[in-house]
Amino acid sequence: MPNSDPIKPLRVGLIGGGRIGKVHAQSLKRVGAVIEIIADPVGDVAETVAGEYGISKWSKNASDVFCADIDAVIICSPTALHAEHIVEAAKHKKHIFCEKPIDFSVAVVNNAIKAVDDAGVKLMIGFNRRFDANFARIKQAINRDEIGKVSMLRITSRDPSPPPIEYVKVSGGLFCDMTIHDFDMARFLIGGEVEEVYAMAQSNDPNIEAVGDIDTAIVLLKFHNGVICNIENSRKAVFGYDQRVEALGSKGSVNCGNIHPNQVVVSTQESVRRDLPLYFFLERYMDAYVKEMEEFVRVCTTDAPVPVGGDAGREALLLALAANRSLAENRPVKVEELRKLA
Amino acid sequence: MPNSDPIKPLRVGLIGGGRIGKVHAQSLKRVGAVIEIIADPVGDVAETVAGEYGISKWSKNASDVFCADIDAVIICSPTALHAEHIVEAAKHKKHIFCEKPIDFSVAVVNNAIKAVDDAGVKLMIGFNRRFDANFARIKQAINRDEIGKVSMLRITSRDPSPPPIEYVKVSGGLFCDMTIHDFDMARFLIGGEVEEVYAMAQSNDPNIEAVGDIDTAIVLLKFHNGVICNIENSRKAVFGYDQRVEALGSKGSVNCGNIHPNQVVVSTQESVRRDLPLYFFLERYMDAYVKEMEEFVRVCTTDAPVPVGGDAGREALLLALAANRSLAENRPVKVEELRKLA
Amino acid sequence: MPNSDPIKPLRVGLIGGGRIGKVHAQSLKRVGAVIEIIADPVGDVAETVAGEYGISKWSKNASDVFCADIDAVIICSPTALHAEHIVEAAKHKKHIFCEKPIDFSVAVVNNAIKAVDDAGVKLMIGFNRRFDANFARIKQAINRDEIGKVSMLRITSRDPSPPPIEYVKVSGGLFCDMTIHDFDMARFLIGGEVEEVYAMAQSNDPNIEAVGDIDTAIVLLKFHNGVICNIENSRKAVFGYDQRVEALGSKGSVNCGNIHPNQVVVSTQESVRRDLPLYFFLERYMDAYVKEMEEFVRVCTTDAPVPVGGDAGREALLLALAANRSLAENRPVKVEELRKLA
């Protein structure tokens, strides 16, 4: 009587118990997956997180995860280890969820994707914003032809305050660290590929300038289908996380504002005002993180295709590298230039 | 060759050179009417206003206006003189625009209306809000059946700060002075008559309480057609003139917010804020005043019916008197009770 | 080694596996409480819900819940059984969460409260809206003196569509069933008691009229501290759940709009439009329900006072009964009239 069996929950292993690892642990619990094991090499992080989220096994060693009796691996290790962990997980025939970016090298990324393909497992990349209700609704408006053929796209993406300078140093630079989400969003919304990239940027924070990075940028993308897109980035929008999108099409436009913690307006003799928008990604994208894990579980337990696969990781990286080159050489750069290098 | 003659501009006389008299003088110029004469008994007001607006004749005596070679009279005298001036203007066969309220006595109002009817001239009452773009759009939404059959109506009507206490004393009380506009708006929007009135009120300003008036009130109206309406009044909305309407119908709702001087939003570490709404009636209703005069000119120079006639003045007054009685006796009051008394 | 013991989760029993029972079951899981048992007399509801939410015991009999080894009871039975279940739970020394209203009789409510007090257990009433982020922020604005001394309060509370007529028949009428939430909200926000109530109402739906109920109402409240409040109710706001509050004070005003599923605006040749607000209470108040259970757990596991106790249930009921009488007799009704009857 197989019908009377309940659906078996997905069994996952978690690599990395840092901030994003804990976010995923919480989401996985919400969507009914079972975290069998967590690994983290730092101090007693693995044990502590295991305690917090009721995970029965912990280890300092990622290889204990790969060897565990699980269906899938959630990779939240530092970027430098992502590709290696993907390859290892693929070898052990586990489905894989990996945080962005896969790597800063296209060749390394391609290698990881090949390992996944060879193993026949599924790989989903952590571009969480695709699962945000605002951006999903904009995608829907485009798909449903509510605004006709899209001609322009703008992505505004600004953090409330710069990360610690130690982080900036190893971040891979603004375009690989931060804009990479926007590159993916542009591809997601337009449903096509970019031909050319031009970047104009500035460092307004002397500390960021001192380590050779930028904190303020506009990146232009020209898609093969003629859409032109501008991405506005800043490390410092003091009023809060600034995450908006606007598309113009032949039949109208669609845009979204930021999300506020409430709809309350206070009017006094001085002003008519609202509370600030949600402060940062943990506040703004908490629902999106849950939806993302829900989707990963669905993908691992059915025949459903992966909505954000390794290709998405590679293409976003190529755009980031093209933006880096555009900035370095102050000229528009074709994406193919970068692809050939890989 | 009469066809080659240009349309002769309307020739008007203005009685009263106070604040509202000057507003109308300016609007009349904008809409191409010619103000032939102004009368005001106070000091050198008539002469000064004549100079400001290029009016060729002035007088201290209203009778000079009635006898002048003009088509219409604009009555901006104190309320106590409105009815007398209407009667006199009617006798001289002039069309009449009169500020609200006509009088605080229904009998006196009826008498003035009779004089107008007997003379066969036109009388338009200064319920300027009917010509405001927001409220006109709400009326249109109702008329065009955008929200179906209306079941509830709310009118929010709050001044930024109380008038001088000397004015309050002679104002006729909140309902006759301020709410009268809202009573007219309710009748205008619903297109029907009120059966019953209930008022709940309070004095929050001790000076207003000292002279026996109120400054905070909610008035409920039950229309014969079943619509229930609430009017929210306050003499003190410190953020600015609060003039909003909301109607609920079987197919939806319609509402309007206040009007701001600009659409600018400033976001800082403290708040997301806008500048205050337009401060008071001169700022908010300037366009409506121009439209009102445009309409009066149109009515006087064509066969068009008067959009806001003497009846509108009387019915709004009846509602104000019913609200006064409801408050005095703390009970719902039928409008017919007041009508019979007149 | 007491420090090494984890905090013991609250053990609860759930009475009633209907819509709201399931909402609470889900919230209780989210906040870490353990549901030990569920009882529901209807068909296989108890067993089914037990399966859905991983509850180990189920019964058709509420008495099995009272006798179970639990700390608290969640009462989601029909209103007619609320008081009886409260009394029984109190006897068994369980803390109690009970859905609103406790009963339609003040005497019965008082008796239930007495049983709770005698037993020394805690009773929390399910006025979930107090835990909504919008209304909590409005309360905060008032408490923090952002708008000065409050003079007027408006509560707009409209359902998207009427309940089945069979439900209307046993609902206790609009004021006891629906407005009771708004009565509680008014008391919560003003932090004081009401002196007098006046209700104006209408049935726009002939089916509702046929069973002697109303579907459209405005209720005025006069508080002892002078605040005047209007509550706007309708069973039919076709655009979605309409849940807004606005307060006017001596230093400004505070209001909140409805909550939409996204911040997306679509502009076309026809209009500039948003998606509809959240449809009904399950969508709008899901976060509030979680917060409510979180608060109940906190209250049961600490010395914290109950934020919404039996008194709140009784006072809201008194206001509903006063509104009923006001409507029946078409006159303002003092709350004390009703209290004396009890």
Add this chain to the structure above:
Amino acid sequence: MPNSDPIKPLRVGLIGGGRIGKVHAQSLKRVGAVIEIIADPVGDVAETVAGEYGISKWSKNASDVFCADIDAVIICSPTALHAEHIVEAAKHKKHIFCEKPIDFSVAVVNNAIKAVDDAGVKLMIGFNRRFDANFARIKQAINRDEIGKVSMLRITSRDPSPPPIEYVKVSGGLFCDMTIHDFDMARFLIGGEVEEVYAMAQSNDPNIEAVGDIDTAIVLLKFHNGVICNIENSRKAVFGYDQRVEALGSKGSVNCGNIHPNQVVVSTQESVRRDLPLYFFLERYMDAYVKEMEEFVRVCTTDAPVPVGGDAGREALLLALAANRSLAENRPVKVEELRKLA
């Protein structure tokens, strides 16, 4: 007793009775200037417009305007004649208001400016948007340090529909015809000069493509002070004139939405919607046009400096030419390249 003389109104002559000529005629009347003469070579345009606006003299010949007994000239002739008319007016010692652009050649523009300087008359260029309440408020926010040091600026500027193709052909191209307003706005708001320009563009309308022009563009500006700016242009925003600005600074951001004809929101079972924004420049900028003329009159009758002089005309033109070159050569272009060519 010269003090008793009223201020003599400014006497102006109007060259060109087309759409914008009539807009200025109306504004000049509103602000109390006297239009002594109008010239237009086309058919009976001069006579007709003279009749409409009560102008006593008319001519087919612009030279009749220069020779008239007037204080100032309003040049609304076709762009090809602007510079010639400026030079002629300067020779006749008239103050000059000239529509944008002065000319498509920087050398010609410089020559016209020189003639003005030599004659010691005043020249004001018709960048009307500077006088719009929204943009003036944004300028104020920047000047008052409400948002700190500006790092990014975005100007969205889209027409509701493309002009007739015959107009496009002689328009000088999108950047000289349309974006020129945005170039001026960028300089106005930032209060500095641009170093480098990069343009990405597209023709979505085949008719516009056929005549070698573009209809969709993003232009990036890098200011000497480090601000980066993006201008978003389209000839086709079907929902109406899309005129918005957003600036990000170290202490916050400021932005403005479009202006709607009313604040009314209609909520139905389908959507929550507003009427479209003001359709095009005549609707959106009517108040700005009046303010512009008010300012011109003030400048001509006092010692006040010109707020938007010939320099502003030249600098905006240089940016347009740089954008043209950037597009033609697909590379960032320094403004100095263009200046040197002049």
